[in-house]
Amino acid sequence: MWYNTKATKLLGIDYPIMQGPFGGNLSTVELTAAVSNAGGLGGYGAYTMSPQEIFDADKQLKAATNKPYNINLWVSDHDIPQSGLTDEQYNNTKALYKPYFDEVGIPIPEKPVPFQSRFENQLEVILDVKPKVFSFMFGALSADVLEQCKRLGIITVGAATTLDEAIFLENSGADMIIASGFEAGGHRPSFLASAESSLTGTFVLLQLIREKVKIPVIAAGGIANGKGVAAALALGADAAQIGTAFLACDESNALPIHRQMLFSDAAKYTTLSRAYTGRLGRGLTSRLAEEILGKEESILPFPLQTTLISPLRKAALDQQKWDMILFWGGQIAPILKHTKAVALMNSLIEETTAYFNDLKG
DSSP: OTTOOHHHHHHTOSSSEEEOOOTTTTOOHHHHHHHHHTTSBEEEEOTTSOHHHHHHHHHHHHHHOSSOEEEEEESSOOOOOTTOOOHHHHHHHHHHHHHHHHHHTOOOOOOOOOOOOOHHHHHHHHHHHOOSEEEEESSOOOHHHHHHHHHHTOEEEEEESSHHHHHHHHHHTOSEEEEEOTTSSEEOOOOSSOGGGOOOOHHHHHHHHHHHOOSOEEEESSOOSHHHHHHHHHTTOSEEEEOHHHHTSTTSOSOHHHHHHHTSGGGGOEEEESTTTSSOEEEEOOHHHHHHTTOGGGSOOTTHHHHHHHHHHHHHHHTTOGGGSOOBOOTTGGGOOOSSHHHHHHHHHHHHHHHHHHHHO
């Protein structure tokens, strides 16, 4: 059957369907558990969380499902140079963004305080709570950490946006690779070259990686229904990871207006932008993203840009100025149909099964 793949065997799941782990407080225990309980692999994005918060979320996940689930972290969680942020950089950004702060009637924040990487401390919690699957982005894990994961029975999954990154991840000792195409919503997790130069589409990237890499590959980006899953499997994927379609479900922590936008006409248009966080990510096209295009040198490094934008986002939400807000979403959003995670899972399974049954017919 189509669902008997290397991924289902390795992960201990019924169907090779994974829910993309959403960072930035968009993941929920309810959504992750719903997907895992339906036979897929739920995903929980934890890169913005403190070690204690990750520990607590894992405890809740274990209470909500006895099936495997995935916790996701970012290996590289900031882009701030060692010398720190200069006053000149901050003043350039301030000049670029001040009109938007003026528009919503709030002062632009002071220069952000230095950011301390949390990854090492977060990693300790992962090794402590031992989720069945630990996925990571924006880099590779050290041989020592991968060895510890193996010893603890944790399956490791790295994200690649290019063939070079996939080969790098396999050579480093990761168990599986996510082939993340540029159609996907959210951040581009590139780590060997700039995100702007790592924009291969999912199905091309999948085939390139499949040719050169022996470990299981998961296709991510531009997949939201059974035909998308079937296409990924036909091209050699061992599983499909679905983000935007699950983000649009009621069980996610996306704001009601965010979910509404994903089902609206606005979802036809998406943009890759650094304007909101300092890292390149895909969301529904906004006026702010369009106006900042080409002025990337005046954007603060991640995550200082997020800190700067946060009060602007809050004020824009309060004033319903939707064209100033980035609503994460992938290019596939216009075909979304489901608002419940279990209904989406059932539909993915039924459609994929029907597709392969028709081939036999």
